[in-house]
Amino acid sequence: MSAKEIFDKLLGHEELTADQTRRILIGITKGEFNTEEITALLASIQMRGITVDELLGFREGILETGVPVPLACDRYIDVVGTGGDRKNTFNISTTSCFVIAGAGYKVAKHGNFAATSVSGASNVIKEHGVVFTDDIDKLNRSLNEAGIVYLHAQLFAKAMKFVGPIRKALPFPTFFNLLGPIINPSKPQCQLLGVANLDQMRLYNSVYQKIGIDYGIVNSIDGYDEISLTGDFKVTTNTYERVFKPQDLGFEPAKPEELLAGATELEAAEIFDSVLENRALPAQKNIVLANAAFGIQVMERGEKSIEECIEIARDSIDSGKALSAFRKFVELNS
Structure with a gap:
């Protein structure tokens, strides 16, 4: 998803899907967005307010690009x-x-x-x-x-x-x-x-x-x-x-x-x-x-x-x- 497509949605007051925000987060870690684009993304979502699905997508992106911790315990x-x-x-x-x-x-x-x-x-x-x-x-x-x-x-x-x-x-x-x-x-x-x-x-x-x-x-x-x-x-x-x-x-x-x-x-x-x-x-x-x-x-x-x-x-x-x-x-x- 390009920066233009993202901002067209945000400026049109559209919500992003969980998969879209997951891919945005992964794209950030791969250097697909410059500093100005990331700044605009953070500001525009903050002004509008984040949705549950958007937050969950960003969460999945962070977990996917991070270090997993498989603990040998069923419940904690x-x-x-x-x-x-x-x-x-x-x-x-x-x-x-x-x-x-x-x-x-x-x-x-x-x-x-x-x-x-x-x-x-x-x-x-x-x-x-x-x-x-x-x-x-x-x-x-x-x-x-x-x-x-x-x-x-x-x-x-x-x-x-x-x-x-x-x-x-x-x-x-x-x-x-x-x-x-x-x-x-x-x-x-x-x-x-x-x-x-x-x-x-x-x-x-x-x-x-x-x-x-x-x-x-x-x-x-x-x-x-x-x-x-x-x-x-x-x-x-x-x-x-x-x-x-x-x-x-x-x-x-x-x-x-x-x-x-x-x-x-x-x-x-x-x-x-x-x-x-x-x-x-x-x-x-x-x-x-x-x-x-x-x-x-x-x-x-x-x-x-x-x-x-x-x-x-x-x-x-x-x-x-x-x-x-x-x-x-x-x-x-x-």
């Missing part, structure tokens, strides 16, 4: 946020992953360095001496022995480097920001996703239904892309849609300052450690428990109540199993 989960809420929270999703792994579930966490906060998943993982790898044998060993594997996005999504400089130069986010949560190269069968607004929740709800996985999507009504416990939050899964209050889970509302990552990567890593070592502020622990619990509920196909899942997550921290899973992970990956 990724817990991730879209990012961009500019709240500078500590590493809630990443901490929750180790709580879930400590509870006996398998986790394939996909992440990257921070874009708008002090510490992203890759920052806090690297801070503990972990060396990122795309070695399949090492990744499978980590999953089998620690219950969790970490997939550093830059090692796998090769297509991203072709649009990286353009994305950085543009003064607005593009649809590539929406792709991050759905391009885990291991293609997990389960995912808990945090989104920053309800429009994104609707988009990803349709995306997950088409992909055909077990999922939960969460959004705190006051703008956090995770369960912040600072107020009401909405959860959408394969089986239900509901607005919760912190008190519905037995938690007191949290204060925004209790979620902050601090000013440095080291400070963020200290909060991460304090939760796993069961010495964090009550609000910090509760926030991780809430997010981990909804991830566990997804793994359980919604067959356990959220109250049961909170207790499973609580036992993972209180018993030291979450910390043991993390220490084993570091040992295997350093």
